[in-house]
Amino acid sequence: MEIEFEVISEEEYQRERAVYEPLTEAVRRLIYASLNTGVGPETVAEARERIEAVTALLEAEQRTQVPMLHEDTGRPLVLANPAVGLRNAIAPPMEVQHADDGRCWSEFTLGAAYEGPPGRVHGGVCALVLDHLLGEAASAGLTQPKFTGTISLRYHRGTPLGPLRAEAYIDRIEGSKTYARGFIADAEGPTVEAEGVFIQPAWARAG
Numbered sequence: 001m002e003i004e005f006e007v008i009s010e011e012e013y014q015r016e017r018a019v020y021e022p023l024t025e026a027v028r029r030l031i032y033a034s035l036n037t038g039v040g041p042e043t044v045a046e047a048r049e050r051i052e053a054v055t056a057l058l059e060a061e062q063r064t065q066v067p068m069l070h071e072d073t074g075r076p077l078v079l080a081n082p083a084v085g086l087r088n089a090i091a092p093p094m095e096v097q098h099a100d101d102g103r104c105w106s107e108f109t110l111g112a113a114y115e116g117p118p119g120r121v122h123g124g125v126c127a128l129v130l131d132h133l134l135g136e137a138a139s140a141g142l143t144q145p146k147f148t149g150t151i152s153l154r155y156h157r158g159t160p161l162g163p164l165r166a167e168a169y170i171d172r173i174e175g176s177k178t179y180a181r182g183f184i185a186d187a188e189g190p191t192v193e194a195e196g197v198f199i200q201p202a203w204a205r206a207g
Helices: 010-036 041-059 123-138 202-206
Strands: 006-008 068-070 104-110 147-155 162-174 177-186 189-199
Touching: 006 010, 010 068, 104 123, 123 147, 123 162, 123 177, 123 189
Parallel strands: 006 068
Antiparallel strands: 104 162, 147 189, 162 177, 177 189
16 A cells, blocks of 8 residues: 655755754763763662653653655655654664765764674664665665565674764666665775665555
8 A cells, every 4th residue: 555645845844853853862862871871879760750751741742653755855754763763762873865876875873872792783783774775775765665575684794883884776676676785884894785675565666
């Protein structure tokens, strides 16, 4: 079944971003702070009470999440997506860029919230980042929706926490299937490579 979107203008999107992006960043900072804090029990108890009060404040009015579509670019605006959601504080701080040749890329920093082995990014987080980035490349910046059919990853070495770059591009297209490749790299080169098959749903082909 085709997804119905709420179409919003650039002005409306910028208003949404101005209000909620700082909130997301504040919650992300809270996650990092709670992971690394060394304060004592009394301070922890006080912090918990304040967090619960803020949570209740935000819970006072909840709205149904309706997919949004940017009227100028034709791209969906993702709010809850765990890879790039504007409102999702557990999403890596990743803003995807689109090159003229169809490649997607992003430069970002992953901290302790994404740790697997000590000092290294969890392999599942690497998979999340690459699945999303390959999907964006295959979907022409999300304007031609394609969903993951299969994806495989090759981990060359542990991906260190810190500054990283991820890229993805289309390898080839065969009918409704798009084959994409990509990688995550640190300053020394690729740490993880991925390839996947992304399939255009029947409702999109019918259009």
